[in-house]
Amino acid sequence: MAHSAPDPDSAPLPSSAEVVIVGGGVIGASVAFHLAEAGVRDVLVLERDEPASGSSGKPIGGIRAQFSDPLNIGLGQRSLEAWRTFADRPGADIGIDSVGYLFLLGDEEEVETFRQAVVVQNELGVPSRIITPREAHELCPYLDPRSIAAAAFSPADGFALPGAAVHGYLRAARRLGATVRTRCAVTGFDTEGGRVRAVRTDSGTVRTGTVVCAAGAWSAALGAMAGVDLPVTPLRRQIALTGPLSPAPPRIPFTLDFASTMYFHNDRAGGLVLGLSDARQEPGFGREFSREWLEPFQEAALRRAPALAGLPARSGWAGLYEMTPDRNALIGRAASVEGFLYATGFSGHGFLQAPAVGEIIRDLYLDRTPFIDVGPLSAARFEGSGAAVRPEAHII
Template sequence: MGATGKELPRRAGVVVIGGGVMGVSTAYELAAAGVPDVLLLERDQLGSGSTCKAAGGVRAQFSDEVNIALGARSLETFERFGERFGQEIDLHQVGYLFLLDAPDDVAAFERNVRLQNELGVPSRMISVAEAKELSPLISTEGLLAAAYSPTDGHCTPESVVQGYAAAARRHGAHLLTGCAAHGIEVVDGRIVAVTTSRGRVETDTVICTAGAWSKEVGGWVGVDLPVEPLRRQILVTDPTPWVADDTPFTIDFATTFYLHREGHGLLVGMSDPEETPGFKLSRSPDWLPRLAEALGRRTPSLVDVGMASGWAGLYEMTPDHNALVGEAPGVSRFLYATGFSGHGFLMGPAIGEVMRDLYLERTPFVDVSGLRADRFADSLIRPELNIV
C-alpha cells in the first residue's frame, strides 16, 4: 500500500471508518477474502468508542428473524474465537435469563421463543421457580415467567477487538489509529478520496462503521444515517464471592436492570428512561437512584454491596432499534453498518461477514435488505422489541 506503521497511504482499495468491533471484523473479513489495500481509520484507539464500553453480552434471543440469525452466527464465531484467532475472549456461556412480570411480555416472549426455536436457537420459556434456581440472587416478587437460552452469555469486548485486529493485520490490512476521518470527496456521484487528520487518501469505496458518530459520516456523502447517541451507564460491584460463577446474564425486562459476573464482582446496569440523546460520556448521579430502586426490588441482597468502578458509553440508536446495514444507492460506493441500538458488539462477527459479501457483491448468509437506511422513508420498519 506504499505505507507502513502509522503512515497514511496515498491510496486504498477500501477505507473502513471506525475501529470498533464492526470495523475490525469487517477489515478482517475483507483482507482474509483477498481484498487488496484495506485501510481502517480510527481517530483514537481501537475499540475506544462504544465497543469496549459495552456490557459484553452475546445472545441470539431477539424478536426479529434477521437479528436472531445475526446473533446466532456471531455466537458460533465467539465459541471458536480462540481457535480461529489465537485470542482468548473469556467467553462464559452461562445463558441469558429474561425475567417477565407482565402478561403482554410473557405472550411476546412465547412468540419470540417459537421463532428462535425454528431458527435453531435452544431458548425456552421457564417457570419462575426454575428462574430462581438459575439466578438465586433474584426476588421473584411479581414475576410470571422467564425466558432462557443456555448458549447465550458474555465475553470481553477488548479481547475480541484485539483478536480481529491482529488477524486483519496478518492478512495485510492496514489499521491506522490516531487518525480521524474528516470528510469524503465525491466527484460525479463517485467517491474519490477520504480526507483525514493526517492528509488525503484516494479510494473509490468507503465503509462506515462509525457507530454513534455515523450520522456525520453519512452526511459527507449526502446519505441519511438516522443514528442518535444515547448514554448508557454501567457499574461494577465490590467482590461478591457468594455469587456463583455460572449465574446467567440476568435481565429484569420491565425495568431493563441487568447483571452478570465480572471478575470477582458483578457488572450491573440499566437504561435511563429520562436520558436524552447526545454525546455524553460522563457518569450522571441522577441515574443512581433509579438503578438502586430496580436493584433493591429485584436483587435486594445487593443493596448494601459497594460499587468499585463504573463508566458511561453510547448506544447508537435508530428509530426502530434495528441496525442500518447496506450500500447507499445515491453514491458509488458507500456502504454502512451502524445503528445497532445496543446489540452491536454481539453482532460484530456476523456483520463483518455481511459487509465482506456486500462489498464483493455476493449474497450474504442472511437477507439484510430490510435493514437499509432508507427504509424509514418507505415505511418498512419492523421494531426490534427485545432490547435492554
C-alpha cells in the same frame, strides 16, 4: 543505545487503498478481517483515536440470539457461532463465558410476548425456553421468585470481552495484509460522478473507490460529509461495578428484568456488573460516569432481587449507544453515493452482531449474496417516501 520499534499504526498514510473502513471498533475490525480473509487487497482501517476507544470499549459484552424477529435472531445466531470459535478463527482469547441469558418476566402479558418469541427462536435453532420462577431462582439465587410470573432462558448465550475481540480481529486482519492507522480523523470525502473517489483525513488524503462507515455514534456526521443520511443518535449508557464481594457471587446467567431493563451478571474480578437503560437520559455525546441512574436500578432491584439494592457501586463507566429511530441497525449500500457502505446504528447490539455484520459487508462489497437478507436494514427505510422495506420490530 536501544531504539524502540516504530509503531506501524502511526506510520504515514498510504496514498491509496481498495477499501477504507472508518472506525476501529468491533464492527470496523470485523469488516477488516472478513475482507482481508477473502483476499481483498489494500484494506485500510482509519481510527481517530485508538482501537476500541469508542463504544466498543465500553459495552458489557453480552452475546445472544434471544430476539423476537427472525432477522436479529439470525444475526445473533451467526455471531454466536463465530464467537464460540474465535480462538481458532481469527485466533484470540476473548474470554467467552456461556452462562446464558435470563429474562425476568413480571406478568402474563410479558410471558405471552416471550412465548411467541421462543417459538420463532426455536424454529431457527435457538435453544431457548420459558421456565418457572423456581427454576429461574435456581439459576440466579439473587432473584425473588415471588416477584415474577416466569422467565425466558437460553443456555447458549453469555458474554465475552469486547476489547479482546477488537484487537483479535485487527491483529488477524494485519496478518492478512490490512493496514490500521490510529490517531487519524476523517475530515471529508471527495466524490465525483456520484461515487467515492477519496477520503480526506487530518494526516492526508487516500484515494479509494469504497468507504465503509463503521463509526458508531459518530456515523451521522460522517455520512453527512459524503451526502449520505444515516439517522444515528448518540445516547449515554452506564454500568457500575461492585468490586470483589465476600462471599463471592454464585455463577449466574446474564440476568435482565424485561420491564425495567435492569441487568446484572458476574464480573471477572469476583463481583457483579450492574446496569440499567435509564429512560431519563437525553441524547448526546457525554461519556462521564454519574450515579443518578442507580436510583431506578435500586428501585427495580428491590422488586426483583432485593439483595442487589444494597450492594456498593465502587466504580463504573459510561459509553455511547448508537440509536436509530426504530432501534434496528443500518446495514447496506448508500443509494446516493456509489462506493459508500455502512454498518452502524446497532442500538446496543453492535458487539453481539459484529461477526455476522463483518461477513455481510464483505459479501456486499464482493457482490455475493449474504447469508441473510439485510435489505430491511437499509437506511432507505427512513426516507420520506415510505416505500422502503422496514425490519420487523423486535420487542426483545
